[in-house]
Amino acid sequence: MTMAVPQGEGLAVVCRAVTKEFRQGSVIVRALRGVDVEVRMGELTLLMGPSGCGKTTLLSVMAGILDPTSGSINVLGSDIERLTSRQKTAFRMKNIGFVFQMHNLLPALSAMENTAVPLLIARRPRNAALAAARQLLEGVGLGERVDALPSRLSGGEQQRVAIARALVHRPRLLVCDEPTSALDAKSGHAIMQQLRDIAVEPDRAVVVVTHDPRVIEFADRIATMDDGRITDVRETKA
Amino acid sequence: MLWIAWRILVGDTAKYLGMIIGVAFASLLIAQQASIFCGLMRLTVSQILDVEGAAIWVMDPDVQFVDDIKPLSENELLRVRGVEGVRWAVRFFKGLGRARLAEGEYQQVVLLGLDDATLVGAPQTILLGSLDDLRQPDAVMMDRRGFERLWPGEPLSVGKTFEMNDRRAVIVGVCESRRTFQTFPVVYTRYSQATMFAPHERKLLSFILVQNEPNVDADALCRRITQQTGLQALTRNGFIWKTIFYYLRQTGIPVNFGITVLLGFIVGVAIAGQTFYLFAVENARQYATLKALGLSDARVVVMILQQAVVVGLIGYSIGVGGAAIFGLLIQNRSKLAFFMPWQVLLGTGIAVLVIVLAVSVLSVRRVIVMEPAEVFK
Numbered sequence: 001m002t003m004a005v006p007q008g009e010g011l012a013v014v015c016r017a018v019t020k021e022f023r024q025g026s027v028i029v030r031a032l033r034g035v036d037v038e039v040r041m042g043e044l045t046l047l048m049g050p051s052g053c054g055k056t057t058l059l060s061v062m063a064g065i066l067d068p069t070s071g072s073i074n075v076l077g078s079d080i081e082r083l084t085s086r087q088k089t090a091f092r093m094k095n096i097g098f099v100f101q102m103h104n105l106l107p108a109l110s111a112m113e114n115t116a117v118p119l120l121i122a123r124r125p126r127n128a129a130l131a132a133a134r135q136l137l138e139g140v141g142l143g144e145r146v147d148a149l150p151s152r153l154s155g156g157e158q159q160r161v162a163i164a165r166a167l168v169h170r171p172r173l174l175v176c177d178e179p180t181s182a183l184d185a186k187s188g189h190a191i192m193q194q195l196r197d198i199a200v201e202p203d204r205a206v207v208v209v210t211h212d213p214r215v216i217e218f219a220d221r222i223a224t225m226d227d228g229r230i231t232d233v234r235e236t237k238a
Numbered sequence: 239m240l241w242i243a244w245r246i247l248v249g250d251t252a253k254y255l256g257m258i259i260g261v262a263f264a265s266l267l268i269a270q271q272a273s274i275f276c277g278l279m280r281l282t283v284s285q286i287l288d289v290e291g292a293a294i295w296v297m298d299p300d301v302q303f304v305d306d307i308k309p310l311s312e313n314e315l316l317r318v319r320g321v322e323g324v325r326w327a328v329r330f331f332k333g334l335g336r337a338r339l340a341e342g343e344y345q346q347v348v349l350l351g352l353d354d355a356t357l358v359g360a361p362q363t364i365l366l367g368s369l370d371d372l373r374q375p376d377a378v379m380m381d382r383r384g385f386e387r388l389w390p391g392e393p394l395s396v397g398k399t400f401e402m403n404d405r406r407a408v409i410v411g412v413c414e415s416r417r418t419f420q421t422f423p424v425v426y427t428r429y430s431q432a433t434m435f436a437p438h439e440r441k442l443l444s445f446i447l448v449q450n451e452p453n454v455d456a457d458a459l460c461r462r463i464t465q466q467t468g469l470q471a472l473t474r475n476g477f478i479w480k481t482i483f484y485y486l487r488q489t490g491i492p493v494n495f496g497i498t499v500l501l502g503f504i505v506g507v508a509i510a511g512q513t514f515y516l517f518a519v520e521n522a523r524q525y526a527t528l529k530a531l532g533l534s535d536a537r538v539v540v541m542i543l544q545q546a547v548v549v550g551l552i553g554y555s556i557g558v559g560g561a562a563i564f565g566l567l568i569q570n571r572s573k574l575a576f577f578m579p580w581q582v583l584l585g586t587g588i589a590v591l592v593i594v595l596a597v598s599v600l601s602v603r604r605v606i607v608m609e610p611a612e613v614f615k
Contacts, residue, residue: 065530065610086534093532104527108249109242120239121533 012173012205013039013062018071020057031057032068033228039173044196044206044218049225055209056177058225062207063096063175064088076172093121097166099176099195103158105150111137111161112146118169129168136164140194156187160194167199174199176208180215192218239533243541246521247548253520256513257549258556261590264506265557268499269578269586270564275495276582277575282485283478284416285332285348285424289359292447293456295477296327296463299470303484304477305419307333309441310469317467318446323454324463328353331432332444335425337388338401345388347423349402351432358447361426367396367411372428379411384423402435417575503589510553511597514546518601522608530610542602550594558586
């Protein structure tokens, strides 16, 4: 893997002049217009901004599930825009955890089985994967609900399962897309607290896309976006 | 991941059952219609199958199937017996006779004349009387179905008489024989007797039944007989296939059944294909999630193929099982011909495999082209 972008001390993600264009019929939509941003290890970084400003696109590019049109992105020391599709898949499997807005749990699998999925994708033995999943679910307070199907869990519980799933393979970068938007204020607060407590570690960076101002208190750093550009980056005291 | 594929598959019960029903219906239709077709084809060769003990049938060169009788002269029998490698060769008469019953009714019958000395070609299962009784004057043996047709409601018995070609025939035995394509009663008698029951013609020898010497290959002997006599010589199996191919070529039977089998295939593709495709579309988000989490496209393909194969196997088992049960139920209760050889199972299996593979290709394409970034939409 190449190292085109100099990796600063403790930097998990370095984006330089990143653009992303989508073609919608004959119209070209510029979702990212030259983004420069850094995400630090051991921090929870919020990406904020109005709807349609490019937050989720930037998160997708950082996570290696969307290729930028131009610019360079170094994630955990790898220039992921230069990786092949297969290498990117393997990179995600090993290094990145995902928390989605709508949880994206597999409805046919129990909470424990859902949590174990990243380990199963990494070809860990099923019993070991389930044991690790159970342990993590106990850590997020769902020890009694390990066998419940997602349809039997509340929105908050589903998101806690999603967080457990995102952390079970010990990724070094956790990306979260609007993790609280489908939850009420109390559940949203609890989820952010949980993220803060168990996800943020010295060798892990957490990036959360949100437009919910109530979660600012949990951030170490806030990058504000507008119209495909980073307009402001500021530190907070989480 | 195969375990997860299975859980995703059975997790949507309605679609899971829908796909299985689609494949099962297609399998049932294909296997059942193909078995009826095979049953019909077997009817056309039932009289060849009933003649056991002779490896080779010799006949006029222009004979195209077993009911296409072109009589030979008696000299041909001597010529065939003179071919090296022939262990024995005997006469066999096959023709249609007209039976006049005591009540004055007429009934067409299949008349089979067996070699007087050896009775080669005699029925294998005799229900009443014995084969030796055929040596009595005017003696005939009738198949059970024929007896029940001529004397409905009466118990099987010997001693009944009827006339053929103004000659008296006495039933000395009742035997079991395979159903024939024409469904006429089958009457066995000695060759010399059969030539009297049949309308008089200069030549009456329908076939010559031949057995090869133990160390002589039957196919090679057939070729030698043809070379030396100019007659058509076929192994029993060869004659069966010649007769079947004649019906395949000259009748609309295979086309009719072929259309039904094709319809079954199309219905299977349509039902299973549509359901499986909808299943894949509705589960696309799940697959996108798995891809985002690091599952490779190759493993996604394996998961989808596994789901399709499971559906195919279960649907196939239900379908051919249903067809087999149908065959068992109608056995001896219906005039419907039904014969399910292993080739029908194999053919149906291949058709199902094609269905599930076609269906999988559609679904795989849908999932593969999907970007993992769609999980954020």
